[in-house]
Amino acid sequence: MNIAVCLKQVPDTSEVRINPKTNTLMREGIPSIINPYDVHALEEALTIRDRLGGRVTVLTMGPPQATDSLRKAISYGADHAILLTDRAFAGSDTLATSYILAGALGRLMDREPLDLIFCGKQAIDGDTAQVGPGIASRLGWPLLTYVTKIDGIDPTNQVFQVQRKIEVGREVVRCRLPALVTVVKEINEIRYAPLPDLIRAAHYPVEVWTNADLGLDASQLGLKGSPTWVNKISTPPMREKGEVLAGSDVAPAETARILADKLIPHIVVPNR
Amino acid sequence: MTVQEPTQQQLNQERWRDVPLEFEAIVVGAGPAGLAAAYTLAKGGVKTLLIERGDFPGSKNVMGGILYSYPTHQIIPDFWKEAPLERPIVEQRAWLLAEESVVSIGFKDPGFYEEPYNNFSVFRSRFDRWMANKVVEAGATLITETVVTDFLFDERADRRRVAGVVTNREQGEIRAQVVLICEGANSILTQRLGLQEDLSPGDLAVGVKEVIALPKGAIEDRFNVEKGQGATIELIGESTQGMFGMGWIYTNKDTLSIGVGVMINQLSRSGMNPNTVLEKMKQHPAVRPLLAGGETKEYLAKIIPEGGYHQVPKLYAHGVLICGDAAMLVNGVHREGSNLAMTSGKLAAETVIEAKKKGDFSSVTLKAYHDRLQDSFILKDLKKYENASALLQSNPHFFTLYPKLARYSARELFTVDNVPKKDKQKKIWHEVTSRRGIWNIAGDMYRLWRTLG
Amino acid sequence: MTAKKKKSPKAPPSAFTEKTVPPITDNPERSDTKAHEQIPLESIEAPKNLPAHGIWVYIEQLQGEVAPVSWELMGVGRQLADKLNCPLSGVLLGHDIQPLTELAFQYGADTLYAIDDPMLKPYTNECHSIALVQLCQAHHPEILLIGATTTGRDLSGSVATALRTGLTADCTQLDVDVDNRKLLQTRPAFGGNILATILCRDRWPQMATVRPRVFSKPEKQPERSGAVVWSDLGLDPSKTVMEVVERILDERTEGYLDEADIIVAGGRGLGSKDNFKLVEKLAQAIGGMIGASRPAVESGWAPYSHQVGQTGLTVRPKLYIAAGISGAIQHLVGMQNSDVIVAINKDPDAPIFRVATYGIVGDAATLLPAITQELGARMHGAPLGTERQL
């Protein structure tokens, strides 16, 4: 089984701090991490490879610093890492990103066949969950999103079976290989790299592809190739100032009475 | 499907797995000290492993501060041509704050705007990251998100030698001939070796800082500097609510770094929280206009080791050296730290390079590091100020009364009210001596001169 | 990229139909599809002189039940359609869906585009995206709204890419710029800390997914009706590549939090699992469900399915009582659209008070029992015949 994993380097939004006074974002010094869902995608790929053999290749599109994330993936056990980086890629939205990643995966497939492509459910910086579906659509591959478990893979018959999350529970889907899968965190527990692998990975020569290698249509890249654009940034609006019913100096029973006067109309009168 | 012949790039790709896991030196911590040490070691042909616990070098060290040009230039010549810097500093001011007023002195020299410059404001997160890349280019191996928790020892009949480190990862032991401890203030590893006692609150200051974004052009206007140039202000007196410590304001590209550092024992005695101290300083009438319309982007609190000369631990043992904040190498009086850290890292690395030539990493050879520090400005400066901290801590009037007197005197002198200057001087003299006896003042000045002068 | 000739906009999406798709039980040749050889689908021709092409709402249904978010979208779709002076249409895909068609009109649709085909039951990404792409290519909607459910997100990403158009996920506000007919799509970014308004340039339809419960469900108008435009799917069942083997539905014991009219939520300020029980008691007394902040869930006081906020559920009840919750932005985004918000917090400066309709500064541990008693007593004493709407 040859598997590709698309992973994205993202700012760690759990470290995004808000200035309590002005309610604005503080960006300085926010560390970059591998998108947490993508780590689970990688873990799943490694588990399958360890069971069935083959190679795991990780790809990321991003600035040269994204090499750090690729090396980290190598330290976890990936066999091969490719960085897609080019000025022309900057500013890509999900449509352009999936075009670039699909192009790169196509090039990878010229070199070695792929059976599975893994993506994370979504990237925590944008939360869009569109790139995985986008790549599948570009490649014409079947798509399975929100996968919680891979039940079985039958390489001879080129089919596999997964469980995926749906709004009201789970469903079991059988699907032809090759296919693209996006995973949620529940799918597995991630491993941490042992020290020797971490040290070796620091020496891993990441393969770098620019658009000169991919030969993609320039009009579909970066800002030019991105139909969506951010028009305005604002802070979430606050509701109108409410009413303070009672302070700490009022007895609880009295406070409860005042509150009940206000709330009863909302909870017992029909069609208020 | 045919698979093509492997390319040269693919062959390289396979080869990385054979990287031997052997290192001559391990540097713990990628702050200024560790980065300078690892860079010098790698350039000197020593196989070096640099271990940082943060996500990347500088990630635990996000704040703006002042980087000194000369010591950095000695390590990476002409670093200013490519390093991410904010502004070269052309003017340094010192402010003596009383309740409402300020007595100010300053020195400005446009010559500082020319190579080799004097110092720069920087953001550590960016600068350290850049420098870490240099370290890797020089040939050292950098690993992050890994915490060194302990040492490996070689026990021989006659001595116990540090022979490597233990980390928090699986198969986490790694050996080397020498370990450089560059882990910053409150070094656990130094304590583990028994080289440093537990520090007391009187040896540590806490620094709190904010980065405040200002409208475009505001920095040039408010600090009276040319485009691209920067200024610093050090504030004492009311800035720390009369406690032993100092406030500072540095200009970055389009933000200010503003902070205060106060000794922990003084803080706990006053019951004040360092944020309150900073908040009050920001409200001072002399400071407020500099920040007007600004927006806080970031804040941070960190320990500064200010034990001074007497608290510097033994700096070496068999197979181990200690640099930077971990070794208490901070000059609190001149708010110098990163330069001492870098220079000590460099000197430690040079000592290791020599030790490698000799093939001897015992304390006998490594003692040369201590001698190098002794000969450098580092220990000379720390020695010079050895009593400063004690003096200032035991004489709070330096931070309370004198700023007030300075204010009173200056105000009298500068108020134009047709009172003859001679009478004014008399009046000032009278006021000053009535607040603190003349002999006390003379004694204060003498001691201050002896310790700082 | 060896782009083949531009296709007529009505051509079916090549990604799905041009390759041979073997039945999954066969042992097929490995697909030799390469990205290089994919035919880029052109986006739908831009409506040149901007005739109103209409707003579409995807009506998501599962086993004959429509996801509430679809009707919520119909409500906001109506407002947008009125502003743009264009029709509002529903899109309904499935099998045996005839009984649902009326509902679409009753919730506000002027037209309904529908495909009824056994291959559309149950939902698969493969067949539903082909169906929706075909309809878009045939009828040129100007705006396409889809609920940001797991199904909606699964579908929208595929469809937007096949149509080579822009897609904004997880919107929380929608508006239109009437002059240039742009959909103003506002969504939280950076972990909910800021809001970004996103526009789509020169591609159609302008696509957005919208979080459930952000908009309110419009009133049903039983008298409304309209015309259904039926189409055929025209796919060969033997050529599908995926099949749903089994559905395991969650046991639905007490309804879903995001459908509750009353939620009583507790946070870290309650201090202990025992105190959290006070929240449960109040909820019980007034017929509500419990909600929780993330720390309360992480401490094991409430199950994850009750977490409100950015990484939990978005809720929009008639009444939301928050006890011992500070009101971090990640929590607020999940509940700030509630009709009435009551906040109980010791700290008068807690940000939760900024969204509260009624604020009480005080100790939740003593206030909750008092409120439980008072409200419980009054509700039992409510005049006979007053129907409780919970």
Ligand SMILES: Cc1cc2nc3c(=O)[nH]c(=O)nc-3n(C[C@H](O)[C@H](O)[C@H](O)COP(=O)(O)OP(=O)(O)OC[C@H]3O[C@@H](n4cnc5c(N)ncnc54)[C@H](O)[C@@H]3O)c2cc1C
């Ligand atoms: C608020 C404040 C303002 C300052 N302003 C200035 C200024 O303007 N100019 C100036 O010159 N100096 C200033 N200093 C002092 C200066 O920051 C320090 O002296 C300098 O950073 C010391 O460098 P270092 O490398 O010894 O330690 P650090 O910078 O603390 O670096 C130590 C590194 O080691 C890592 N580490 C720690 N333990 C481990 C472990 N067990 N395993 C792996 N990694 C570990 C840490 O993550 C860190 O990256 C300031 C200090 C403070 C607190």
Ligand SMILES: Cc1cc2nc3c(=O)[nH]c(=O)nc-3n(C[C@H](O)[C@H](O)[C@H](O)COP(=O)(O)OP(=O)(O)OC[C@H]3O[C@@H](n4cnc5c(N)ncnc54)[C@H](O)[C@@H]3O)c2cc1C
């Ligand atoms: C990426 C990300 C996603 C997140 N997603 C979510 C999410 O989905 N949902 C969520 O809730 N959080 C989420 N969080 C966490 C969020 O940032 C806050 O940390 C969390 O909401 C705080 O929960 P809390 O209000 O219960 O606790 P705290 O912030 O600790 O507040 C406790 C409050 O209780 C008050 N209090 C204390 N004692 C009493 C008393 N006796 N009586 C009355 N009041 C008292 C205190 O004054 C305080 O205001 C997320 C964070 C991140 C970074």
Ligand SMILES: Nc1ncnc2c1ncn2[C@@H]1O[C@H](COP(=O)(O)O)[C@@H](O)[C@H]1O
């Ligand atoms: N720039 C990128 N490089 C590699 N993979 C990406 C990139 N952007 C998104 N992905 C993949 O697509 C998934 C969904 O991302 P998103 O659509 O941005 O939420 C991620 O979890 C990644 O697996």
